[in-house]
Amino acid sequence: MKNTLLILFVIAFSFKMKAQTVEASTTIPTNEYLDLLATNLEIPEAISKKYANSSIDITIILTITKDGSVFNPKIQNDSLQLESNLKKAIEKLPKWNPKTEDGVAVVSRKAFNLVIPIAMQEKNTEISSEATPEAGKTEYFRQFMRGFNIKNYSANDKSEIKIIATFIVEEDGSLTNIKIIESNEPSLNREVVRVIKSMPKWNPATENGVPVRSDFKLPIKIKINQ
Numbered sequence: 001m002k003n004t005l006l007i008l009f010v011i012a013f014s015f016k017m018k019a020q021t022v023e024a025s026t027t028i029p030t031n032e033y034l035d036l037l038a039t040n041l042e043i044p045e046a047i048s049k050k051y052a053n054s055s056i057d058i059t060i061i062l063t064i065t066k067d068g069s070v071f072n073p074k075i076q077n078d079s080l081q082l083e084s085n086l087k088k089a090i091e092k093l094p095k096w097n098p099k100t101e102d103g104v105a106v107v108s109r110k111a112f113n114l115v116i117p118i119a120m121q122e123k124n125t126e127i128s129s130e131a132t133p134e135a136g137k138t139e140y141f142r143q144f145m146r147g148f149n150i151k152n153y154s155a156n157d158k159s160e161i162k163i164i165a166t167f168i169v170e171e172d173g174s175l176t177n178i179k180i181i182e183s184n185e186p187s188l189n190r191e192v193v194r195v196i197k198s199m200p201k202w203n204p205a206t207e208n209g210v211p212v213r214s215d216f217k218l219p220i221k222i223k224i225n226q
Contacts, residue, residue, distance in 0.1 A: 024064040024099040024108045033093060035145040038116045039138045040089040047080055051118045053164070055221040058114050060086065066105040068095035076111075117141070117219045131169035131205040131214050140199065147195045150188075150222075161185045161222040165192050171211040173201035181217075192220060 026033040043056070059076040070090050075083050099108035133140035164182040167175045178196050180189045196218070205214035 020102045022100045025097045027094045039141040042085045048118050053217050053219050056116045062110045064096045064108050068098045115221050119218050129206045132203050163220040165218045169202045169214050171204050173204050
């Protein structure tokens with residue numbers, strides 16, 4: 001009987017100790033935090049051209065301090081040398097809730113995979129300025145990801161969704177002829193078109209100061225956690 005009581009006591013004590021550890025967490029939804037980070041991360045022009053109409057896939061390592069700030073963020077195998085830009089992007093984001101042990105804040109680390117779509121405009125004519133979203137590219141991509149409804153996804157064994165949409169930016173900034181030209185998940189095609197249609201007008205491309213029509217290609221890449 002004594003042995004049984006001792007075992008129960010040890011189990012209860014271990015459970016109590018585990019319950020007193022709370023992992024670090026974002027103060028906004030984690031997906032929203034990563035979306036903001038991806039859109040705020042400045043990509044040099046040379047890299048944007050190299051990965052045009054594709055995406056950049058990086059693994060970031062964040063050190064969360066006791067006060068919830070992010071210290072010295074790192075990129076694993078930073079072959080593109082984006083670490084300094086990552087630090088600037090994180091400075092614009094909210095602090096974290098730090099990890100706690102027995103109610104005391106402690107330093108911890110978090111690792112995330114970040115996928116950054118690189119959209120480049122296709123030009124029909126030589127133009128002096130490209131079409132851009134009225135709120136800017138950063139805000140546009142943030143709104144796009146927030147408006148995207150993943151519930152339409154038909155679960156299967158895919159670990160990554162790749163969709164490429166094209167559309168025309170008219171002279172008045174409206175978007176027309178929205179099409180999906182590539183997709184490995186047709187169940188989401190209509191949702192992509194719906195979100196693009198719901199977005200605000202763009203600033204049209206101009207040639208010699210005159211608004212002109214232009215084509216735009218938007219690559220979309222979504223990681224699926226199995």
